[in-house]
Amino acid sequence: MNPATIGQDLLYPTIEIALQAGTIVLKHYKNTTFHLKEDASPLTQADLQSHHFITQALKKIAPIPVCSEEDPLAYDERKDLSYLWLLDPLDGTKDFLAQNDGFTINIALLQNNLPILGIVYAPATKALYYAYKNGGAYFSQINSSFDPKNAINLSALPNISRPPIACASNFHNNQATQEFLQRHNLKAIQLGSSLKLCALAHQKADIYPRLNGTKEWDTAASDIILTESGGIILDIETKKPLIYNKSDIKNNHFIAFAKSQINGQIHQKFCSGVL
CATH class of the missing domain: 3.30.540.10 (Fructose-1,6-Bisphosphatase, subunit A, domain 1)
Incomplete structure (x- = not known):
């Protein structure tokens, strides 16, 4: 190969x-x-x-x-x-x-x-x-x-001009997620599984805060789909993209951004550590 x-x-x-x-x-x-x-x-x-x-x-x-x-x-x-x-x-x-x-x-x-x-x-x-x-x-x-x-x-879709829409999980929301949504005045749509990250790639939503547990197999496929569409997933702790094949298969908490949100207000705050 x-x-x-x-x-x-x-x-x-x-x-x-x-x-x-x-x-x-x-x-x-x-x-x-x-x-x-x-x-x-x-x-x-x-x-x-x-x-x-x-x-x-x-x-x-x-x-x-x-x-x-x-x-x-x-x-x-x-x-x-x-x-x-x-x-x-x-x-x-x-x-x-x-x-x-x-x-x-x-x-x-x-x-x-x-x-x-x-x-x-x-x-x-x-x-x-x-x-x-x-x-x-x-x-x-x-x-x-x-x-x-x-x-x-x-990858060729134009950015949509609108107030950011967040994604939230059908079954895995927690208090930290709700506080994030409220703090940034974000309306959320609820989706299951990897469809949340795919919704960002498809510009059906813009931000996905995942502030509880996921595993590498939950995110790897949709990670490259989002990345190739122009978006990004950023590790809460490192402020860098997720890495895979770690000794511990668990992901750190993360926030994912559609391409329309790169260098936007929430993205900039997150990268500067003041989110």
């Missing part, structure tokens, strides 16, 4: 894998049976079947190890890897169980601990977001099949 083009080369095969996984997930959509994992998050048959399918399918298109939420690789196995698939086979399981359509399949390819390819697919609404490094970010509404000719180039 050519390191310079690996993200582009694997893009369409990975999209097809995500679409097929979406079909598998939807077969279980009306099944609300689940059990709790050790961290008290729910696990369904849809999570497991999507995981098994995607893991095996990725191995067929590229000899790259897979780190999935449902089968994480130990740090010793992945710490020195140049390439790593990072997978959440069903992001937003609570949204899946609530049957609100706000769940996604997230597939990211890391190169030297940073995402170079990202696929986010929402099976219930057929909404597909994807990006690869230096190739732009795109949205496609899937009908019978995927056709890249019908995709919207999110």
Whole structure:
């Protein structure tokens, strides 16, 4: 594989894998049976079947190890890897169980601990977001099949002039998030899973404060989609973009900005440490 083009080369095969996984997930959509994992998050048959399918399918298109939420690789196995698939086979399981359509399949390819390819697919609404490094970010509404000719180039969308709109989680808002929204007089829309970061890339929203826990597989795919659209995710502690393939798979809290907000009032305050 050519390191310079690996993200582009694997893009369409990975999209097809995500679409097929979406079909598998939807077969279980009306099944609300689940059990709790050790961290008290729910696990369904849809999570497991999507995981098994995607893991095996990725191995067929590229000899790259897979780190999935449902089968994480130990740090010793992945710490020195140049390439790593990072997978959440069903992001937003609570949204899946609530049957609100706000769940996604997230597939990211890391190169030297940073995402170079990202696929986010929402099976219930057929909404597909994807990006690869230096190739732009795109949205496609899937009908019978995927056709890249019908995709919207999110990188080329003009900035929208309006008061900033924030994204908030359907299930994971907390007091710190509410205080942030109130302090900056932000109206918020609620979305599930990685659709919040994708909404920023699509300019349906502008700022996403995530002031409670996420894992790397929750954000890696949508991170590059937002970045390639012109936006950015910034770590609350370092004020720098998130990094991946850490010994601890947890992300620090972060704030994400659509491209319209770069150098805006909230972004400038955050970067100067006075937010």
